[in-house]
Amino acid sequence: MRTWQYRLARNLLFKLDAEYAHHLSLDLLKLSEKVGLLAPLAGNMPETEPVECMGLSFPNPVGLAAGLDKEGDSIDALGRLGFGFVEIGTITPVPQPGNPQPRLFRIIQKEAIINRMGFNNCGVKEGVENVKSASSFQGIVGFNIGKNKLTPNADAISDYLAALRGCWGVADYVTVNISSPNTPGLRDLQAADDTARLLEALKNEQSKLSEETGVRMPIALKVAPDMGSEQIAELSKVFIDGGLECLIATNTTIERSKVQGYPYCDEAGGLSGAPVTQQSTEVIADFHSHLGAQVPIIGVGGIMTGQDAIDKLQAGAKLVQLYTGFIYNGPPLIKEIIDAVNAQK
Numbered sequence: 001m002r003t004w005q006y007r008l009a010r011n012l013l014f015k016l017d018a019e020y021a022h023h024l025s026l027d028l029l030k031l032s033e034k035v036g037l038l039a040p041l042a043g044n045m046p047e048t049e050p051v052e053c054m055g056l057s058f059p060n061p062v063g064l065a066a067g068l069d070k071e072g073d074s075i076d077a078l079g080r081l082g083f084g085f086v087e088i089g090t091i092t093p094v095p096q097p098g099n100p101q102p103r104l105f106r107i108i109q110k111e112a113i114i115n116r117m118g119f120n121n122c123g124v125k126e127g128v129e130n131v132k133s134a135s136s137f138q139g140i141v142g143f144n145i146g147k148n149k150l151t152p153n154a155d156a157i158s159d160y161l162a163a164l165r166g167c168w169g170v171a172d173y174v175t176v177n178i179s180s181p182n183t184p185g186l187r188d189l190q191a192a193d194d195t196a197r198l199l200e201a202l203k204n205e206q207s208k209l210s211e212e213t214g215v216r217m218p219i220a221l222k223v224a225p226d227m228g229s230e231q232i233a234e235l236s237k238v239f240i241d242g243g244l245e246c247l248i249a250t251n252t253t254i255e256r257s258k259v260q261g262y263p264y265c266d267e268a269g270g271l272s273g274a275p276v277t278q279q280s281t282e283v284i285a286d287f288h289s290h291l292g293a294q295v296p297i298i299g300v301g302g303i304m305t306g307q308d309a310i311d312k313l314q315a316g317a318k319l320v321q322l323y324t325g326f327i328y329n330g331p332p333l334i335k336e337i338i339d340a341v342n343a344q345k
Helices: 003-013 018-034 038-042 075-080 124-133 153-167 186-190 192-213 229-242 274-291 306-315 324-329 331-344
Strands: 051-053 056-058 062-064 085-091 104-107 112-115 140-145 173-177 219-223 246-249 270-273 297-300 317-322
Touching: 003 018, 003 324, 003 331, 018 038, 018 075, 018 104, 038 075, 051 317, 056 140, 062 331, 075 085, 085 124, 085 173, 112 274, 112 324, 124 140, 124 153, 140 153, 153 173, 153 186, 153 192, 186 192, 192 219, 192 229, 229 274, 246 274, 270 274, 270 324, 274 297, 274 306, 297 306, 306 317, 306 331, 317 324, 317 331, 324 331
Parallel strands: 062 085, 062 317, 085 140, 140 173, 173 219, 219 246, 246 297, 297 317
Antiparallel strands: 051 056, 104 112, 112 270
16 A cells, blocks of 8 residues: 555545544454455565564564454454454453543644543453454464452452463463553552563463473563653563563653644543654663663554654663554555665665
8 A cells, every 4th residue: 555545545544533543444344354355455575574572473574463353253353464463452350331422532733532431342342253263364463461440459360361371372462461551540550560470470370381282472561651760660660570472662752742732632531643743762771771682662652653753662662562553654654664664674
């Protein structure tokens, strides 16, 4: 797909309500994939060397972040666009509707999105069946899990363990989301002591499930960009001591200084896109200064250009993920990033 073609499609979609356009786009992608039109439309991606991370081989370094394919029913279609890996979710142990609509807002002038979706999803059981039904995607699949809104933080570990057991062995890795700003109190789990207890419980369950099934499923953990150097240092120690296999940095921000005065700037929720680019890259660099090669990082947050991706890789990320940049720039951004990575070699 050429850039002008995507911009034309995007401009039409941007005339629609943001959440309606989201669902319509996925439906059209799935239909195009089903009838065989998506492959010629997407075109061929440039070849690149695979990336080894978490003991897995990623066909290329560009992934789709969680949040776009919330229920895991669009993996084949999204994979056809050129992603080396697709992360689905966030999925909770039982289905939940999420927050009331409207809950998704574009700030087009700043290439940004604010969302307060609230983990709307089909639940682990159906999510697992959706992932199993994917048949053509040859890349890596991540399964992003969270706690249900009505589950108090005191019982959060039970939710995460239930979700881990439910999705065990279905995807290639599992991501533990403790950083969404749209589930009340969730980010409190990023306190060092709480994170340490959660990680210990997850690693114990992982070891047990691996022994029982003979299946290996690495655990990643996704953090917010809204933390200072002291918290980053504390969490880095927790991650190293706890044997975390991968860190995903970062989720959306609650910071609004870069969108003040623009429509929807005061809507509650997480801000993503260009306004979080630098903040996310700085957090990646700070974490990498503590983690080194012991815990690999997947960089996500405001990747709008190939150079943005290179900046995150140079800050210490091994892989990158797209969400808002993909909404604004489409499949051509995947090719741009791969070309930029190849040019660095």
